[in-house]
Amino acid sequence: MSSVNGDLIRDLQARGLIAQMTGDNTLEAFLNEGSRTLYCGFDPTADSLHIGSLVPLLTLQRFQRAGHAPIALVGGATGLIGDPSFKAQERKLNTPDIVANWVEKIRAQVSRFIDFDCEGNPARVVNNLDWTAGLSVLDFLRDVGKHFSVNNMINKESVKQRIEREGEGISFTEFTYMLLQSFDFAELYQNYGCTLQIGGSDQWGNIVGGVDLTRKLHGGHVFGLTLPLVTKADGTKFGKTESGTIWLDPAKTSPYAFYQFWLGTADADVYKFLRYFTFLPVADIDEIEEADRAAQGRPQAQGVLAREVTRMLHGEDGLAAAERITAAMFSGSLKNLTEADxxxxxxxxxxxxxxxxxxxxxxxxxxxxxxxxxxxxxxxxxxxxxxxxxxxxxxxxxxxxxxxxxxxxxxxxxxxxxxxxxxxxxxxxxxxxxx
RNA sequence: GCAGGGGUUCCCGAGUGGCCAAAGGGAUCAGACUGUAAAUCUGACGCGCAAGCUUCGGUGGUUCGAAUCCACCCCCCUGCACCA
Missing domain, CATH: 3.10.290.10 (RNA-binding S4 domain)
Known part of the structure; x- marks a missing residue:
């Protein structure tokens, strides 16, 4: 099984998609040796994922295209706890039945980004509730908790503001989140030979925890890789608009609204977003950037971005619908529309x-x-x-x-x-x- | 439990008896300029077309009048103590 594409890491680097890696750059060689299994977790914090999850989802796909086997983990267990990483406040807990309902929706969503019938490196979806629901507290504390140093944990950047900041605190429940996620990695290593976890850069602490635990529990050498947080040049939060969050679920954010969101991308961000959110070769994106710079007036990049991303998520039909509305509303006059239009x-x-x-x-x-x-x-x-x-x-x-x-x-x-x-x-x- | 510090309009954060629908900043919306961009400038920004109505953790009270004073209660934070 050595049909892997050795340019993967270099491509990710060229796209600016690598924030941090464990293993002192030995990951690239490790991936080139053969097809590996990797995973990324998605916690059910709502009934749909939003575009913040798009970068990790697409990265899973990039790995699969390069010959590796992706696992999308839906956090039926971790979603019950709440990840404190870089959160300013303690979160209120959702009831188990609500979370279970969300799990199913998110499972369906993530499944669209990876290929289960892929010859040689098929994808999988797992739910961490499957291996934590039956775990007793005592076993967990003895087998997992013992490997974690509180001294170490309270020094994590991801919980620092919760520990140091006046007016906020952190419950033991959220503080324990890292143990659960670490345990996931160890379990996936054990059961599926999973040797790499990817996630947003806010997940670095949790991922490193899993790398350590896997070694301590099973003696396995596994890797972690984080993706950059998507930021905008003007400093405002990515993924929010006047009408709220941009969701992946077409029932919550229509393909038209989704398309419009990308079309409105600032010049200062658009080439970066093309690298992050599309599969267009980096060289092609560079060409677009150069052409735009040379041309006067309106750049073509936003249009390319909107088309690519909308097509990827909502298909040709969704894209066509978005373009029909856009054409009718933003160009030409209404007089040109037929009744059927x-x-x-x-x-x-x-x-x-x-x-x-x-x-x-x-x-x-x-x-x-x-x-x-x-x-x-x-x-x-x-x-x-x-x-x-x-x-x-x-x-x-x-x-x-x-x-x-x-x-x-x-x-x-x-x-x-x-x-x-x-x-x-x-x-x-x-x-x-x-x- | 004790002590101390807090809870203000989406967020941050002023305000400590009338001039307060409540400074300032951010976010957001609209206009001009543009390229359905950025920057900039302008206006709006509790609700209501309007008359007007409803807010400053909650409930009562003092007062002609309270976000501001008093009482009680709820919640959060930080110490300390108790449990040991």
Missing amino acids: LEQLALDGLPCSTLDEAQLADTPLTTLLTECGMAKAGREVKDALGRNAVLINEVAKGAEDNMKAAQCFAPEQALFGRFFVVKLGKKKNHLFVRA
Whole structure:
């Protein structure tokens, strides 16, 4: 089994995807010797993963493409405890049935990124609850806990702020998280010959714990590799927008919203993100960057990024839907849309509502546009109205129209007798359909 | 349990009897400029179209008037003690 691609580590390095490695650079040689088994854990802290998990998921895939066998671990056990790493506050515990429900959703999500039928190095999904649920406290304390030094643990950077910071503390429960995760690695080593754990750079402490424990428990020499935390040049948090977190679940973040998120990437970040989030060869990305630099005006990189990532997560159909809406909303005029086009937009994921004509007379636009989710408060709509930033079928509405919803949405103004495309500001679009 | 320090609008953080819907910063929204970018500038930023309504851990009280004073309670943090 030596059909591995020896350029993997170098490619990861070129993409800036390696934050830290254990083993003084012996990992590369270790990987080149043959197909290895590696794992990455995903804790169920919500009913879906978000784009923060995309880098590790894609990295698992990169390893598989290079001939190694990935294991995606879903943290049915660790999710019950809560990882304190670099968290400012203790987390509230979720009930076991909620976590169990999330586990199943996340299991399905991670499964889409790895190939279970891959000849020679098939992927697997495991749940750490399977080997911890039946473990007795005494056994755990004796067999695992004994190998950990509290002196060592409290010096970990990942829990330092919780221990030192005034006004916060850390419970024994969260403090123990590292032992559980370390035990996972030792178990996977024992049962699947897993010799590498990858994770975000915030996982370094936990990963090293697992490397040590595996050696102490089984005498195994295993490795750890961490991926960089995704940051933005302007310092704001990656993965959040006005409407909240960008989820991987299309029911929570539509392919259109997902596509738009990537399209809005700042120039200062976009080439880095191309390296992180796509499988495009680094050389190709460099070419795009050079071409953009040479050209005046709008770069092509954001478009490439949005297409690549959306296609990867939501498939050709999801991408096509996202592009259809984008084309309709951001270029050309609405006049070019056919009735079938408008019907398709709603199916494609353009936010859509039904108009209740009976209530239009005494419903202010502020209420109408807030309730449909375009704005968080009437104030935003009012502000937009005051600046002529609300367009209904391309007609600007002003503050004086606020109480004239019935006129704004008059049947004779509708496209094909029933559609209204409302724009609030430059980027928010919503389709209203007469009942 | 004792002592000390805290709980303010999304976050940080001012405010210690009226001028407070509550400084300042961040985040966020809209406008201008642009490239659905960044930077910059402008406006908004508890809720409400409005009249107005509801906030400063909770409940009562003092007062013409309280985020600010008093009482009790809840929660968090830091020490100490108890359990040994």
